[in-house]
Amino acid sequence: MSNMKTSIDPAVNYLLPLAQKAGIETAWDRFEAMKPQCGFGELGICCRICWKGPCRIDPFGNGPQKGICGADADTIVARNLARMIAAGAAAHAEHGHHVALTLLEIGEGHALPYKIKEEKKLRNIAERLNLNPEGKDIKQVAKEVALASLEDFSRQKSSIPCNWAKETLTASRVEKLVELGVMPHNIHATIAEIMHRTHVGCDADAVNILLGGLKGALADYTGMYLSTELSDVLFGIPEPVVTAANLGVLKEDAVNIAVHGHNPLLSEIVCDLAIKMNEEAKKAGAKEGINIVGICCTGNEVMMRRGIPLATNYLSQELALVTGAVDAIVVDVQCIMPSLAALKECFHTEVITTMPGNKIPGATHLEFSEETALENAAKIIKLAIDAYKRRDRSKVNIPDYKETAIVGFSAEAVLAALSKVNPEDPLKPLIDNIVNGNILGIALFAGCNNLRVTQDHNFTTIAKELARNNVLMLATGCGAGAFAKHGLMTQEATEAYAGDSLKEVLTVIGEAAGLNGPLPLVLHMGSCVDNTRAVNLAVAVANKLGVDLDKLPVVASAPEAMAEKAVAIGTWAVTLGLPTHLGIVPQVIGSPLVTEVLTEKIKDLVGGYFMVETDPKKAAVKLVAAIKERREGLGI
Ligand code: BF8
Ligand code: SF4
Incomplete structure (x- = not known):
């Protein structure tokens, strides 16, 4: 392995040498073996869109400057980027579509093992979508909300914007997006449009393709927004809860089941059933019964709603x-390494795939459906208990590392905490403290892990710098996982790292909310799809101040971006007006034009822009500078 530190996670640094000694290959080994990575791909100038290719542009200007x-x-760069955005949007769209269809079935009275947990929220959503829920039966409301959401996947009139985009943004942003021609009318159609315009012989105008990409990113936003909101209706609105993170949450004397992936439809039922089947596990010799832990965003979902500990990111x-x-590790969709099935050869672990479109050779496939969710979950737990009986104790190495994490900060939870300070006007304490400078600004950390940098290091370094500068921090996805694992979602972290004025504000709110101390340094807002929770809050603040999102001292950062979903999210953050930092050099710099548009010119169009900075300390300086620029613009 190279000299670059692999990770700052102590559990990783404990286990990696053990894996190496046992000859077990991990992503870090494969990353080394992959070096040097293809320079054309890194610059985004390799085209494989048709079979005349692949074509590649010589970045030094000596060889070909055009594809065949x-x-x-x-x-080429613009097409590649737009296609990544389309793929990211497709992932979130499928997630949201699945949840909306489930809500429709419930509304239509089908017998499913799900129920409407948050009637009030469902009625609020119905109002927001202009569905006049008053006096209507809750099932009827569910049906209408589901249909209005599904309309965002099926509307044919391109002049009518998606409901979930139009009703969740500031009026001026909607107007701007419509004017720019980037407001989606139909999520699926927008994805298809990108696939079409990037087909061989179609759109060759890079700027025009990028505009198509912005529209795709907004389709991503729309799918994400409805995923989060409808999941809350079915599974509950997250509220602050104390839990733990890192691999030390695994228990020697329990049947450990890891839920991994993204969609809560299955994991929620597994959690419910685990409680009922606990005795069975005990009978099999597991003194502590069943221990569910989470990985990636399914982990974040159950962590936020149930306080289930997060094993890792x-x-x-x-x-x-x-x-x-x-x-047993039970996976649904997205961000699941196919290598997990190979690891099964070295250990007793049952690797269980559940979704028809997400199979892994070597894994056990137990197909999930909403109708059979209970049976599926029972079978999964049974497989886990059987596997526990086969567990080879000589191979067990649970790292003794875990950190406390206070999580569950949905927009509603943040507002509830604020309303303890000012019941009549909950946003006022937040806005007053931003205006008086106690809170310099707000930063949303999102995105993945990427082997190109030391795991988690950029997240924690930037956060500590921002904290010192009194920036209020929110986090989602694997970024939230990083903060949870490293103890930055604790009250102690606030005491240790927050600047004086931020500490004071977090303490006033935390005390008022009954936390007997400050709010944690970084607020866990959920999984990747839950980035829209942060928009929810930002839009409320913008509306109250009477300004658009691109005027707010709010920034975003994806220090370890990796997935196509992250590309889509970063792009909508920019499109909504946020200065957005990337700690990984995006695969676009083979085109000076595209690079210039994304980092500079786009600012004039939408207010947001990308900032690329791989050094975390410098990134923090740039994020603070961007916040200060916004403050100046507001005259505060
Ligand atoms: O949706 S942060 S690595 S797990 S893509 Fe994936 Fe990235 Fe993690 Fe969640 Ni988001
Ligand atoms: Fe080459 Fe053009 Fe085909 Fe791309 S679309 S592979 S540049 S011929």
Whole structure:
């Protein structure tokens, strides 16, 4: 392995040498073997869109400057980027579509093992979507909300914007997006449009393709927003809860089941059933019964709603199995390393795939459906208990590392905490403290882990710097996982790292909310789809101040971005007006034009822009500068 530190996670650093000694390959080994990575791919100037290719542009100007069809670097880079955004949007769209269809079935009275947990929220959503819920039966409301959501996947009139985009943004942002022609009318159609315009021989105008990309990113936003909100209706609105994170949450004397992936439809039922089947596990010799832990965003979902501990984030998912203590890992969709099934050969772990479109060779496939969710979950737990009986104790190595994490900060939970300070006007304490400078601004951390940097290091370094500068921090996805694992979602972290004025504000709110101390330094807002919770809050603040999102001292950062979903999220953050930092060099710099548009010119169009900075300390300086620029713009 190279000299670059693999991770700052002590559990990773404990397990990796053990894996190496046992000859078990991990992502870090494969990353080394992959070096040097293809320079054309890194610059985004390799085109494989048709079978005349692959074509590649010589970045030094000596070799070909055009592909066989005549596409230049700008066209190729823009097309590649737009397709990544479309794929990210598709992932979130499928997630949201699945949840909306489930809500529709419930509304239509089908017998499913789900119920409407949050009637009030459902009625609020119905109002927001202009569905006049008053006096209507809750099932009827569910049906209408589901249909209005599904309309965002099926509307044919391109002049009518998606409901979930139009009703969740500031009026001025909606107007701007419509004017720019980037407001989606139909999530699926927008994805299809990108696939079409980037087909061989179609759109060759890089800027035009990028505008198509912005529209795709907003389709991503729309799918995400409805995923989160409808999941809350079915599974509950997260509220602050104390839990723990890192691989030390696995228990030697329990049947350990890891839930991994993204969609809460299955994991929620597994959690419910685990409680009922606890005795069975005890009978099998597991003194502590069943211990459910989470990985990646399914982990974040159950952590936020149920306080289920988080085992780890994306990059170290294989190491969960290397502990030898995971009896079953049950996965649904997205960000699941196919290598997990190979690890099964070294350990007793049952690797269980559940979704028809997400199978892994070597894994056990137990197909999930909403109708049979209970039976599926029972079978999964049974497999886990059987595997526990086969567990080889000599191979068990649970790292003794875990940190407390206070999580569950949905927009509603943040407002509830604020309303303890000012019941009549909950946003006032937040806005007053931003205006008087006690809170310099707000930063949303999102995104993945990426082997190109030391795991989690950029997240924690930037956060500590921002904290010192009194920036209020929110986090989602594997970024939230990083903060949870490193103890930054604690009151102690606030005491240790927050600047004086931020500490004071977090303490006043935390005390008022009954936490007997400050709010944690970084507020866990949920999984990746839950980035829209942060928009929810930002839009409320913007509306109250009477300004658009691009005027707020709010920034975003994805220090370890990796997935296509992250590309889509970053792009909508920019499109909504946020200065957005990337700690990984995006695969676009083979086109100076595209690079310039994304980092500079786009600012004039939408207010937001990308900032690329791989050094975390410098990134923090840039984020603070961006916040200060916004403050100046507001005259505060
Ligand atoms: O949706 S942060 S590695 S797990 S893509 Fe994936 Fe990235 Fe993690 Fe969640 Ni989001
Ligand atoms: Fe080459 Fe053009 Fe085909 Fe791309 S679309 S592979 S640039 S010929």
